[in-house]
Amino acid sequence: MKVVHVITGLGIGGAEQQLRLLLRHLPPERATCHVVTLTNPGPVADGIRSDGTGVTHLGMAGNRDLRAVPRLARLIRSGGFDLVHTHLYRACVYGRVAARLAGVRAVVATEHSLGDSQIEGRPLSAGTRALYRATERMGTGTAAVSATVVRRLRAWGVADDRIHLAPNGIDPSRFRHDPAVRSAVRGLLGLPPAAYTVAGVGRLVPAKRFDLLVRAAAANAGTFLLIAGDGPERGNLLRLAADLGAADRVIVVSAQDGGPDVPEVLAAADLFVSPSPEEAFGLAVVEALAAGLPVLYAACPAIEDLPPHDAPGARRIGGDPRQLAAAIGRQRQAGGPARLPVPAAVDQYHIAHTADRVLALYASALASATKK
Structure with a gap:
């Protein structure tokens, strides 16, 4: 046809x-x-x-x-x-x-x-x-x-x-974790090898609420934030980071401008956070799970529509920046393996x-x- x-x-x-x-x-x-x-x-x-x-x-x-x-x-x-x-x-x-x-x-x-x-x-x-x-x-x-x-x-x-x-x-093979890619991307972006790094992915528009993520990362001393995306909010997010004294810990990249693409950004991260309060699916969360990352999300139908045991590495959090900052802090303190096993949810999608x-x-x- x-x-x-x-x-x-x-x-x-x-x-x-x-x-x-x-x-x-x-x-x-x-x-x-x-x-x-x-x-x-x-x-x-x-x-x-x-x-x-x-x-x-x-x-x-x-x-x-x-x-x-x-x-x-x-x-x-x-x-x-x-x-x-x-x-x-x-x-x-x-x-x-x-x-x-x-x-x-x-x-x-x-x-x-x-x-x-x-x-x-x-x-x-x-x-x-x-x-x-x-x-x-x-x-x-x-x-x-x-x-x-x-x-x-x-x-x-x-x-x-x-x-x-x-x-x-998604094509899960694209997101399979590679330690060599992690090291290369961190070097390219100037991330210290041991720096705890939170990633966010998506269109940089007000509805995605990346401003909450910038505030939460800034409140966690020593935590770096790596955002992959493009859109009209880019400048506002960087200015907010500067106002909060975290300009050196917030990095915004776009593959369209020659920066690392989403699989590379996920390889460089230790935690993925999706602060968007309303989603139709939540594709970036599934991609992060395919990369073996623990995930905090405000809304993700892709995960919420499945039994909890299909995505044990994903946890829902509130949309208040203080709650989000505390959740990131707890996740960092908990430590854990460098990468989680890829959950059943990934194969379903x-x-x-x-x-x-x-x-x-x-x-x-x-x-x-x-x-x-």
Whole structure:
């Protein structure tokens, strides 16, 4: 089958990286794929192209650029695609309409970022909900990245038979701990060999609350903080570290700027902390567990939806900076092995399982479209 993936943008982000990883694991003999990005081709587009999948930039000028709909419809029609797969809010809204105009009735979406009070880091409004629900009915089904997102979609009134669980996935081999990588990255970043180092990973936006992590690390004398990510909050986080007298202990890196990538950052760390109070999945937590790190998190459906014994190295903490600082201090004092055994949760979220579920959804969507 020929599948076109429509996504809002391809800058560095969890959904964007997840799409690239999924494309690598969809067998070409079962799904020939192409990607359309509405805006911002970004570095992930380059990565997808280097993997062998074509990417088209639609050049959408803004949220209200309605000219993008007929352009996308023409692209879908001329490409002879059997199925349209949309990712992220704007692409889901425009992509479903364009697919209908192009005559493609097999349309699925992946809901990557639906929270209780926000979507993709922005507050939910009545208008956002109404537009989402109206266009959702134009598709065949929606893949939810966690059981928590399944419950949120039901609460929005999406019918059970239209919701399909397809959790995010990772390639665990990428995160397997390597002491040589740890030593090299610490040397590159100027981290003392024995310095206790906390890592955080994610988009540097207010909703992720990395400011809480900076405050908590600053309150723990001698503790270093290594944040991997890019976004508008970078400067604010560095200024906050300086104001707290911890500028020499807070390091912010981005692979986009030539810094170490996420597996390397995790290799250099002793503890992973996710301070974000609301998540749809919590991919970075699973990656940290795959690297053998103990984890403190404020919210992580990927772990909360599993039995506790599947992720014994992960512990939920409160969102108060003093509580977080105390939890980091206790973890440091407790010591323990340099790396924990990789828990069962990691294998449950292997990207190969995700690809199998997505292919099953494609088959269901095509069968449903044929009956109409």
